[in-house]
Amino acid sequence: MNVPHQLRDELKDSSPTLWKELSARADQWTESARTKLSKGLRGYPKTFNDPIWGDIILFPWETLFLDSLLLQRLRGVRQLGMAHLVYPGACHDRLAHSRGVVEAAERMIQSLSRNARFRRSFGKDRDDTIPEVSDHDHYTIRLAALLHDVGHGAFSHATEQLIAERLKDEFVAAGRSLRKYYSGVTSIAAAEIVSAIIVLSDPLRQIFENPNLNIHTNRLTEIAFSICGRIIGSRDFLDTGYLSGVVSGPLDADKLDYMARDSHYAGLPIGLDLHRLISKLEVVTVTPEVTANTKMRERAEASPNKRYHEIGISLSGLGAYEQMIVGRAMLYDRLYYHHKVRSAEAMVRRLIELAEIERGTRFSVGELFFNYPDDTVVFVLGGRLKDETIVCGGSRSNQLADLIHAREVHYRAFAFAPRFIAGINALPDTQKRDARAALWNDVLMKLSDQAGCDDIANKIFEKSRRLLDNVAKLKKPSFELYPEHILVDLPLNKIAVRGGDILTRTEDGFVGTPNLFFDPEKWSQAYEHQKQCGFVFTPRECVQVVSLASRIVFFEEFSVVMDAGADRASKTEREIDPAIFQEAVDAGICSIDCKLAYCSETVRLIPIRVEDIRKRIPDDFKTDSVDLAQKLTEQFSEANPVGFAPQVHQVVLETIEHLLVFLKVCHQSGLFVNKDNLKEKDLQAELKKHLLSRSASVAEGIEVAGGETDLVVGGLLVVENKVNRVATDRPLDIGENYTWQARRYSIAISQNIAAEVVAYKPANEKSILSPSQSITVREVTESKHRFLIIRIVLPWGHSVPHDAKKPK
Amino acid sequence: MNDFHRLAQFITCCWRLGEAGSDRIPTSHGILDSAIQQVLAESTVPSWVVNGLTFVDSRIGLQCIELPSILEWAQRAQLTSAPNPSYETTEVQVSQRLAAKLLASLGVDEDTAKEVGNRLKKYTDESRAALVSSNHALLEDY
Numbered sequence: 049m050n051v052p053h054q055l056r057d058e059l060k061d062s063s064p065t066l067w068k069e070l071s072a073r074a075d076q077w078t079e080s081a082r083t084k085l086s087k088g089l090r091g092y093p094k095t096f097n098d099p100i101w102g103d104i105i106l107f108p109w110e111t112l113f114l115d116s117l118l119l120q121r122l123r124g125v126r127q128l129g130m131a132h133l134v135y136p137g138a139c140h141d142r143l144a145h146s147r148g149v150v151e152a153a154e155r156m157i158q159s160l161s162r163n164a165r166f167r168r169s170f171g172k173d174r175d176d177t178i179p180e181v182s183d184h185d186h187y188t189i190r191l192a193a194l195l196h197d198v199g200h201g202a203f204s205h206a207t208e209q210l211i212a213e214r215l216k217d218e219f220v221a222a223g224r225s226l227r228k229y230y231s232g233v234t235s236i237a238a239a240e241i242v243s244a245i246i247v248l249s250d251p252l253r254q255i256f257e258n259p260n261l262n263i264h265t266n267r268l269t270e271i272a273f274s275i276c277g278r279i280i281g282s283r284d285f286l287d288t289g290y291l292s293g294v295v296s297g298p299l300d301a302d303k304l305d306y307m308a309r310d311s312h313y314a315g316l317p318i319g320l321d322l323h324r325l326i327s328k329l330e331v332v333t334v335t336p337e338v339t340a341n342t343k344m345r346e347r348a349e350a351s352p353n354k355r356y357h358e359i360g361i362s363l364s365g366l367g368a369y370e371q372m373i374v375g376r377a378m379l380y381d382r383l384y385y386h387h388k389v390r391s392a393e394a395m396v397r398r399l400i401e402l403a404e405i406e407r408g409t410r411f412s413v414g415e416l417f418f419n420y421p422d423d424t425v426v427f428v429l430g431g432r433l434k435d436e437t438i439v440c441g442g443s444r445s446n447q448l449a450d451l452i453h454a455r456e457v458h459y460r461a462f463a464f465a466p467r468f469i470a471g472i473n474a475l476p477d478t479q480k481r482d483a484r485a486a487l488w489n490d491v492l493m494k495l496s497d498q499a500g501c502d503d504i505a506n507k508i509f510e511k512s513r514r515l516l517d518n519v520a521k522l523k524k525p526s527f528e529l530y531p532e533h534i535l536v537d538l539p540l541n542k543i544a545v546r547g548g549d550i551l552t553r554t555e556d557g558f559v560g561t562p563n564l565f566f567d568p569e570k571w572s573q574a575y576e577h578q579k580q581c582g583f584v585f586t587p588r589e590c591v592q593v594v595s596l597a598s599r600i601v602f603f604e605e606f607s608v609v610m611d612a613g614a615d616r617a618s619k620t621e622r623e624i625d626p627a628i629f630q631e632a633v634d635a636g637i638c639s640i641d642c643k644l645a646y647c648s649e650t651v652r653l654i655p656i657r658v659e660d661i662r663k664r665i666p667d668d669f670k671t672d673s674v675d676l677a678q679k680l681t682e683q684f685s686e687a688n689p690v691g692f693a694p695q696v697h698q699v700v701l702e703t704i705e706h707l708l709v710f711l712k713v714c715h716q717s718g719l720f721v722n723k724d725n726l727k728e729k730d731l732q733a734e735l736k737k738h739l740l741s742r743s744a745s746v747a748e749g750i751e752v753a754g755g756e757t758d759l760v761v762g763g764l765l766v767v768e769n770k771v772n773r774v775a776t777d778r779p780l781d782i783g784e785n786y787t788w789q790a791r792r793y794s795i796a797i798s799q800n801i802a803a804e805v806v807a808y809k810p811a812n813e814k815s816i817l818s819p820s821q822s823i824t825v826r827e828v829t830e831s832k833h834r835f836l837i838i839r840i841v842l843p844w845g846h847s848v849p850h851d852a853k854k855p856k
Numbered sequence: 857m858n859d860f861h862r863l864a865q866f867i868t869c870c871w872r873l874g875e876a877g878s879d880r881i882p883t884s885h886g887i888l889d890s891a892i893q894q895v896l897a898e899s900t901v902p903s904w905v906v907n908g909l910t911f912v913d914s915r916i917g918l919q920c921i922e923l924p925s926i927l928e929w930a931q932r933a934q935l936t937s938a939p940n941p942s943y944e945t946t947e948v949q950v951s952q953r954l955a956a957k958l959l960a961s962l963g964v965d966e967d968t969a970k971e972v973g974n975r976l977k978k979y980t981d982e983s984r985a986a987l988v989s990s991n992h993a994l995l996e997d998y
Contacts, residue, residue: 232914234921283915293915340987341886341917358915466934481949485934489865489958492933496858540932549916561885561916570883573928574938686957 052229052273056248062221063245069414070242071249077117077419078251084112085260091115098144100308101151107187109263110150110194112255117419118198118246119143124421128310129204130392131383133455135314138383141421142197142204148309152301153193155326156294157181160359164290164331173557175333178357182287184265184274191271192278192295196302199242201417202425206396211413212238213498230282232292240296244276290331290357298549299325299361299369307376314383318375321368328365332358332551332559339559360551363562369550370568377572381579385539391458391585394535396426397498399448402532403429406442426452448532451587458535458585462598463610463617464491465581470611470645471653471690483655483689490606492538495582501536504601508584509534511597511637518635521628522596525589534594538582581617595620596628596638603642607690607800609653640764641800644693655691656684656700664705666712669820676820680704687827687836688801696801699762700838702744703803704823706761707840710738710805711819720807720844731807732758732769766802771844777815779808779841780824803838809845816843859908862962863922864930866905867892867976869955872948873966874973880945881936882980883927885987889920891979899972902964 060067084090091111096104106114113119122142131138164178201207212219222241227233236244246252255261256271265271274285281296283289295301304322311318335355336345348354361369383389404410415438418425427433430449431441451457466488472480494500509531515522516529549569552562586594595618602608615621626647632638645653662677669676692700713719719734720726732748736759739746747760759767776782783806810816822842828835871881882888893911895901910921927946930936937947950958959969 227910227912232912234912234914234919235925297915342890343913343917347913478951481934482951482954485950486954486957488934489861493858493861496861551916570938573931682953686953 055225055229055273056250058225058228059222059245059248062225063215063218065215065413066218066222066242066245067249069412070245070417071251073414073417074118074246074249075251077121078113078255079117081112081116081118081255082251082258085255085258088260090260090262096147098148098151100148100305100312101155104147104151106147106150106194107190107263109187109261110190112261113191113194114147119146119194121417121419122146122197122200124423125200125202125204126422127204127306128314128383129206129389129422130396130452131314131386131389133392133457134386134388135316135383138310138314140309140313142200145305145309146194146197148305149193149196149295149301150190152304152326153189153294156301156304156329157186157189157291159326159329160290160294160331163329167331167333172555173333173338173553175355175357177353177355178290178331178333179288181291184267184270185286185288185291187263187265188271188274188285189278189291189294192275193301195247195275196243196279196295197239198246199239199244203393203396203422205239206393207400207416208237208239208242209498210397210400211242211416214410215413226276226280230277230280230284232283233280236280240279243279247275247279248272288357290359293359293550297359299329299359299372303372303376307372307379310379310383311375316379316382318378319371320375321371324365324368325361325372328362328368330360330362330365330553332360332553333557334358334551334559338553338557341560344559358551360553360559361562363552363554366552366562373568373572377568377575380572380576385576385580387460387583388457390537390539390583391460391535392452394537394585395448395452395458395532398532398535399426399429399445399452402448403440403442403445406445407439411438423453444530444532456587458533459588459591460583460618461586461591461594461620462584462602463581463614464538464583464602464608465610465614465617468581468610468614468617469690470609471655474657475655475689479655479685479689483685486689487606487608491582491602491608494605495536495538496540501538504605505534505536505584506531507601507605508536508594508597511601512590512593514635514637515593515597515632518637519628519631521625521631523589523592525587525593527587527589529590529593533586533590535585536582537585539580581614583618591620592623592628596624596632599624599646600632600638600642603639603645607688609642609645609690639800641693641696644695648694653691654694654697655689656681656697660701661704664701664708666708668712669708676823679820680823680825683825684836687825692801695762696764699764700801703761703765703767704838706739706742706744707767707803707805707838708819708823709742710735711822711840711842713738714842715819720842722847723845726771726807726844728758728769728771731771731805735759735767735769735805761803768802768804769807770804771807773809775809775811775815777811779806779810779815779817779822779843780839782806782808801836801838803840806839806841807844808841810843813846816846817841858929859904860922860925860929861933863905863908863926864933864935865958865962866902866964867926868930868935868948869950869959870964870969870972871976872950872952872955872973873959873969874975874977875970876974877977877981878945880947881927882944882984883946884944886917886919887980887983887987888927888976889918889923890983891976892920892923893918894979895972895975899975900968901972902962 091108093108094106094111098104125142126132127140127142127145128138161181167174168176168178219238219241223236226244253272257268270285277285278295281293283292286292293300307320308322333355334344334348336348339345348356426449428435428438429440430446466484469484469487472483475483512529516524551559553559584594584598629638629643629647633640633643658677658681661680665676736746736748745762758769761767770783772782823840825836825838828837896906912919912921931938935950937949956966
């Protein structure tokens with residue numbers, strides 16, 4: 049087998065930070081092992097008692113690694129991060145898990161080896177070419193099982209996510225390099241890439257290639273590559289093809305151990321039939337004749353004897369396999385995604401970031417792989433314990449670390465999920481699905497990474513501070529509010545798993561993926577999507593203010609209001625009195641729209657419906673070929689699918705009616721025809737007169753935002769008037785700055801919608817739009833926050849055709 | 857923007873704008889994986905789509921590595937339904953109008969999207985037909 053030494057060089061070049069810092073750490077962690085080997089000392093076989101598997105026996109070369117910092121540092125890196133704060137028994141660590149994976153791998157190898165023996169001698173499709181398990185494969189698979197988690201830093205997945213986001217390009221490049229040299233690799237988690245780099249690093253290479261290691265293989269230079277291949281799930285560097293998925297695959301030793309162990313220690317029983325799953329593993333023989341899959345046929349054609357062997361599961365083991373996947377979904381729901389666990393993990397992530405802010409520099413990758421247990425890391429980051437190599441410990445880090453240590457975990461202040469979006473249930477099905485997708489996509493896009501969550505958290509923090517300073521009725525916390533007191537968390541599956549990602553065979557030898565009548569993998573995804581929601585977490589004393597601030601920020605940023613279901617999910621029902629909202633409005637911190645939406649009794653936002661508009665359109669307009677009501681409804685739906693607070697909804701509809709009638713009157717009376725000049729104040733005066741004649745509530749010249757509004761209808765809707773003096777045939781598109789002025793005034797009175805009446809000079813007779821073409825609703829897409837403008841356009845200064853009759 | 861988010865929007869919205877065929881995207885047996893690979897080979901698609909997808913000759917045949925995450929994301933983003941009742945397909949939930957709008961925000965014009973959608977539908981139909989015609993393609997436990 050050709051050993052691709054150039055892979056190491058490629059990793060050095062493509063992922064220099066990862067390679068350099070992890071190699072340095074690996075050097076430190078394996079120093080004792082290298083020293084022992086250089087002195088000719090070997091490890092000893094050891095037997096451990098384990099609650100999941102019973103006796104676990106390690107070979108001497110395995111205990112050499114076990115007794116080094118490479119693995120001992122995993123003692124105290126808790127398998128479940130901060131879950132022990134909710135499930136007190138869940139204190140097991142990655143060291144115990146690593147030993148467990150060795151035993152699970154051993155049992156899988158024995159099961160497959162037994163099945164290979166049977167299949168060489170029995171059955172309709174017996175196959176005497178199935179190879180026996182080689183020592184090299186056996187021992188490197190066990191080593192891969194033992195070392196598969198050395199890429200985990202403190203708090204398990206919390207630091208993994210941090211490192212993966214910060215060095216995203218290097219991880220992508222490393223993944224690309226690994227795929228180049230290893231075939232059959234599907235998804236690789238960040239921690240697996242870190243483990244692979246550590247295994248390939250020079251310090252580990254020196255150990256693997258040292259004859260004193262006395263491992264029972266004569267291919268010493270291949271060991272690191274074989275282990276790396278097993279960790280990332282490749283089929284290369286393997287004599288026995290059917291062992292490729294033992295450490296990393298759809299049904300692997302890692303999964304079998306962590307599910308059994310997590311469930312055991314957390315005290316959460318799940319259906320996991322370990323013995324059945326292992327005993328039903330099968331060696332699958334793939335030939336061109338037995339599979340319908342093109343790629344598998346091609347691979348078989350190209351293999352020696354036109355056949356190859358893969359890991360699979362017996363059809364009679366599929367029930368246990370499905371049960372395992374359902375069990376995992378339950379573990380995710382009840383354990384990994386428990387809201388308190390998520391809150392505590394978010395606090396730990398924030399503690400690391402806060403410690404970096406207070407010490408003035410980011411932790412390097414190497415620094416994030418601490419040499420001590422998670423609990424100690426919390427104290428070091430908080431400055432209670434000193435580490436001479438890592439400077440930390442500002443006062444705020446100290447306080448946050450103390451909260452974590454004392455299990456003062458942040459509470460839920462706000463919940464958000466697509467099922468909670470208010471106001472869309474009244475819409476027809478198609479429109480409802482569009483509205484939900486359009487609104488939720490904005491939220492999801494923003495909160496799909498840590499930077500987005502932090503940005504929204506900061507906005508909630510700023511809003512909370514203003515609320516505390518300006519709203520007397522709010523409960524004030526006994527401490528000063530800081531950004532670390534507000535955490536936004538939306539759980540996302542980092543790697544989705546494919547259902548039925550394993551081969552099976554029939555009695556007569558046909559091979560393929562199982563037809564799962566009820567694909568539990570997809571079921572668990574659907575279950576998770578339906579059930580999970582995002583949360584804003586904060587200390588208990590701040591729940592009220594942060595709950596209010598979150599509602600306002602989500603309204604401003606995403607135009608969404610969450611319904612009473614969200615309040616129940618966050619346990620914040622009746623937390624915010626309408627009087628508090630009113631104070632926030634009075635202080636200019638919250639829009640009236642937002643307040644009305646949250647303080648109404650039932651439906652909190654009302655979309656504009658076609659029947660709402662139809663009954664307000666003058667009869668003359670209805671004879672036009674365009675269905676104006678339909679057109680405007682679609683434009684509203686596109687620009688603001690979720691609608692408006694009840695009072696704003698009413699004012700918008702009334703204003704549309706007033707403006708349409710104004711449009712009709714102007715067209716019929718020829719009000720601005722043949723004028724040499726039209727002043728804005730004249731247009732405004734006509735419009736005001738019209739509105740007052742219809743008993744509308746109109747205010748004029750309100751001073752806001754460094755200027756005066758033209759008109760404000762119903763105290764809520766700004767109506768700006770503009771006269772365009774350049775001839776045009778596209779009046780709906782002219783004067784972009786008009787819209788911005790309307791927007792500026794509207795924002796000043798806390799609204800996200802305005803109207804503008806634009807008088808235009810038609811370029812020619814054909815440029816004059818019919819009344820039904822003279823109104824449009826659109827979203828100002830350049831705006832940071834969703835903003836809508838209703839525009840009506842009126843021609844002025846044009847001459848009446850010589851054969852036109854004077855209106856009666 | 858999250859890569860899965862863009863790719864989920866691209867695939868589901870192109871599917872919606874494709875003129876003929878079902879509203880339901882196949883999600884099992886590698887049918888969509890091979891269709892996407894064929895589309896990338898034949899159609900002009902944005903480079904971020906090509907660069908964002910990796911195809912591997914895996915244990916169970918051809919796999920687009922990112923596809924499970926993309927389909928999961930599409931469901932999470934309310935672009936597709938939960939894959940009921942057979943768990944073999946998922947329904948695209950967005951209208952043509954919203955699909956066109958989302959694609960425009962990704963810089964994809966409607967004609968390209970229609971072409972990609974049509975080809976995706978064509979190749980998935982072909983893959984499904986090949987699978988069903990094989991009498992040992994669907995292995996079941998009774």
